[in-house]
Amino acid sequence: MSNHPTVIVLAGLLIGVIGSVDSVHAEQLITLRNGLTLRGVYIERSTLDENSFSVGADGGIQTPKIWAVDDGLRRTYIHRRGMVNNEPVDIPDLGLHIEFPQPVSEGGDEVGSIGRILGVSSLNEYGRRQLTVRGTDGSPTILHQGLTELTSRYARLEGLKAEKSIRLDMRVATESIDTPSLLRIFKKRMDQTDPNERLEAVRFFMEAERFGDAHRELQVILKQFPEQEELRPQLTALVERQAMQLIEQAQLRRESGQPELAEAILKQFPLGRVGRVTRLRVQDELTEITKLRTQRDETVAQLRKLVSGLPQADQAALTPIVDEIDEHLSANTLNRLSDFIRLGKIETTPARQRVALAIAGWILGSGSGEQNLMLTTSLIEVRDLVQQFLAHPDEAARARILDQLKRLEATRADYIAKLLPLIPPAMASAQAVTIHRSEDAATDDRPFILPINAVPDEHVQGMYHVGPNQDDFYAAAAAAPFAIPDAAYVVQLPPEYDPLREYPCIVALHAAGASAETQLNWWSGVASKQFLAPEESNASADGDAETTQPSVPDHVRLGRAAQNGFIVVAPRWTRGGQQSYEYTMREHDAVLRSLRSAMRRFSIDSDRVFIGGHGAGGGAAWDIALSHPDIWSGMIAIGAEPQKTLHHYNANAVYMPVYIVMGDKDGRPLKRNGAIYDDYMTYQHDAMVVMYRGRGKEFFYEESERIFEWMKTAEHRRPRFPESIEVKSMREGDRFFWWLEWQDSLPATVIDPILWDEAERIVAAQVSSTIGANNEIRISQAPSNAFTVWLSPDMPLDFGDQITVRYRNRRSNFQFGGEIDTLLEDARTRADRKRPFWGKVSIP
Structure with a gap:
């Protein structure tokens, strides 16, 4: 929550009307090394393991190393020296x-575990609701709660007196409570004839940064109490302040690649x-948006x-590439032509x-500096x-293409490595359309080529089905349980x-x-109906049905991924009736094949791919992330239960950021899994x-805003x-890690997760x-006797000299x-166009 000057001024003015408020420095701002800032009261702990047999739980002395930052809604556990950037600041x-x-x-048993939520009623005017959860025997159980x-x-929602009372102190995010419910509660609690009490609601909405609600409520008060004209x-x-929120939203949209929406x-x-x-x-x-558009037009004209x-002859040869630049040059790609923009007008x-500078920049990116027109x-x-x-599925055809490439003057490995991240995804190019003869992709009216085998959703804009x-x-999993599953997402x-x-x-795994x-x-x-939904048919005036155009999706998603410019890929990864994550390679293959398929069809930045999931999907995300840490920028597990390999x-996990979310009433997680979290x-x-x-077994949507902030930090690439x-x-x-791969694991080193x-x-x-030194790679230990070492100039190696790989007494x-x-x-x-390997060495 921001401390905007307007908020402080308003709060100060309204305090004079409502009454004095104590300003106590009871919280701290804690800046983390990963770029996040936490707010709350921190408590030092030596361990997260609350098992009665754990070290330290028996009264042993341990040095506090963990901070639990409590903001009233949740506790965030972090390692003090590893995560905190500087000393906390009192606020x-x-x-x-x-x-x-x-x-x-006040009596009754304290709730130790809350089952899956089956339903929840709205808060009534007394601030009370019914929470229906799955009981220990599987039947619905109703918990009566009141806002305290x-x-x-x-x-804070606490358990109310009932026939069978329970003690429960539950916290939910205030942002999750709708305005009508809050107004009903305020109306019942506050004396509607007392302007001072009524202004308490205004001040609350201001502090919650719900400025539209504060504005409407203040208007009502001023109408009812004209004497409060000051x-x-x-x-x-x-x-x-509402206006500043709009500006901030426009800035976010522009930074996320949505300039038209920002301008609107x-x-x-x-x-x-x-x-x-x-x-x-x-x-x-x-002006900034217009400036980029003007610069784009001037660049093409020049x-x-x-x-x-x-x-x-040169004009005829260059007209197609100039037309391509004109069609696709935008704020997203203008930086490619930075050399030309800087030097293009020097007579x-x-x-x-x-x-040549312009064409080389378009193909190779900024800084290529190439000025030989024949080469470009x-x-x-x-x-x-x-x-x-x-894009070609045929091996023989690829061999012929490779032969053609080797005869061209500009075929160099460094050029190809530079152009790979700048071309469209392999299965979303004009070449792919030609090879696969996809009439749908060729005739589609979207502003981009429809990826091969990607089916647009009929109702939701920007949603696609693959596989x-x-x-x-x-059905396929039931027919062939051990087969490698097709990519489906x-x-x-x-x-x-x-x-x-x-x-x-985000590769997101379902529960x-x-x-x-x-x-x-x-x-x-959740996809919602557009305010101005497109017409589902454009029939002619005389009602001729044959002239009706295809329907246009009339639903949109307006959530955080849309706002922040993230692609979400949701694989199908479970068998029918599967109740838990099974830690099998079939599940890994389902996820990894879906990711690679998506990278071939959509423009995914392979340096910013996160994996996350809920429930069993959270456990799968956690395990797949640690089993293949070279792929991911970070992992988010929500309501996950770590088992098997995760122990x-x-x-x-040292190589990858980890974000774990749960409720403290999900079966006493610190007693059950505290030792794992300690690791x-x-x-x-x-x-974190x-x-x-x-809270118990939930999806914790309240955490999504901070999760996106966490994913967007510069450290999390x-x-x-x-x-x-x-x-x-x-x-x-589990036998490929960055640049090291082995063909078969020794039998004694592998465990079948089913057994x-x-x-x-x-x-x-x-x-x-x-x-190591001397351009040498040494394999010290691994569960195999045969290896492949993949090589790239991005590794700390001299590609101009001989590279040596050693394993025991073997050398290649x-x-x-x-x-x-x-x-x-x-x-x-691998579909990774940013980090392709240039060579490989095998031992033996």
Whole structure:
């Protein structure tokens, strides 16, 4: 929650009317090394393990190393030295704590565990509700709750006296309570004839940053109590703060690649109701959008002018690429032509060189500096052949394309590595459409090519289905339980999706018994009817049905992924009737194949791919992340139960940020799994364990805003290739880590997860390998005798010299000679266009 100056001024003015409020420095701001800031009261702990047999639980002395930051709604556990960036800063506590008298149960049993929520009623005017949960015997159980405390951050709901009373202190986010419910409660609690009490509601809405609600309530008060006229100027101040929220939303949309939406927000801005400073901010934002559009148009015009002055043969050869630049140059791609923008108008530089700068920039990106027009013309052909190679399903055809490439002047490994991230996804290119003869993709009227085998949803904009639907996926799994599953998933794209812009991505795994679509709802928002829905048919005036046009999706998702510009990929990963995560490679394959398929069809930034899930999906996300840490930028597990490999793979988590969310009434998690959470409370881990107070098995949508903030921090991008690999492996499929791979694991080092409880010995195999001095890679330990080491110039190696790989007394050498075979095949198979490997070495 921001401490905006307007809020402080308003609060100060209204305090004089309502009464004095104590300003106590009871909270701290704690800045973390991962870029987040926590607010609350911190408590030092030595362990999260509340098992009665754990070390320290028996009265032993341990040094506090963990901070539990309590903000009233939840506790966030972090390692002090590993996570905290500097000393906490004291800040005032929440300004308003409204208490409500309720017949709270003082006796009865304290609730230790809350089952899955089956239903919840709205709060009535007395601040009471019924919570229906699954009881221990599976039948519905009703809990009667009453609102006893309300702040701008959380609401406290306690168990009420009943025939069978229980003691329960549950906290929910205040933002989750709708305005009509709050107004009903305030109306019942506050004397409606006393303006001072009525203003308490206004102050509450202000502190909660619900400025529209505060504005409406203050208007009602001023109408009913004209004598409070001195507060009328505060209506204007509230409008100003609402305006700032709109500006912040427009800025977010522009930064997320949605300039048209940002411009629409700003152009509909109520300029006549705000002050001069706010009007200037709106104008500055609009000017910035217009400036980029103008620069784009001027850049294309300058390029066309230069090309028109070249010989006719050059004009004919360059017209297609200039038309392509004109069609696709935007705010998302303008930086590619930064060299041309800077030097394109310098008359002393020959036109051919300036045109070459533009084309090379478009194909290779900013900073290429290439000014040889013949070479850049060759680059166009290289790029087109690369796109054909990536999209072609036939091995023989790919071999012919590779042969053509090797005869071109501009075919160089470094050029191909630069152009790969800048081309459209392999299965969403014009070349893919031609190869697969996809009439749907070729004739679709979208502003981008419809990816091959991606089916647009009939009702929701930006939603696509790839592979079998839920029923067919279940049927295939039942027919062949051990077969590698086909990629099957649903995708939600953000507004104004541009395949030439890179987007962060969430691979979201659904809970057991749920569908993949439920994850799109959580991350991207439930699809809702547009306010101005497009017509479902455009029949002619005479009603001729044959002229009716195809229907246009009339629903949109407006959730956080849409606002922040994230692509959400939700794989189908469970068998029909599956009740828990089974830790099998079939499940891993279902997720990883879906991710690679999505990367071939949608513009996913492979350096910003996160995996998350709920319930069993949270456990799957956790395990898949630690089993393949080279893929992910971070992992989010919500309501997950760590089992099997997760008791042994902590070493793998050092390489990847971890965000774990649960309720403290989910079966006493710190007693059940505290020892596992302790493993993440070290100096080496970027880990946060979040525990909601008085909550059980839930999806915790309240945490989504902070999760997106966590994912967007600069620290949470896939790091560079590590110089040393120190990880654990326990399954046959867990045998690829960054640049080290082995073909088969030794039988004694793998455990079948289905037979986990029958295994005689459960020990994780150690994997150790290091890139050392003298251009040498040494494999010290791994559960195999045969390895493949993948090589890239992004690794701390000299690609101009011989590279040596050693394992025990075996040795293999590699000398890069400019070959592109491995580079292209790796980009095709792994679909990672940002970090393809250029070569590989095998031992033996």
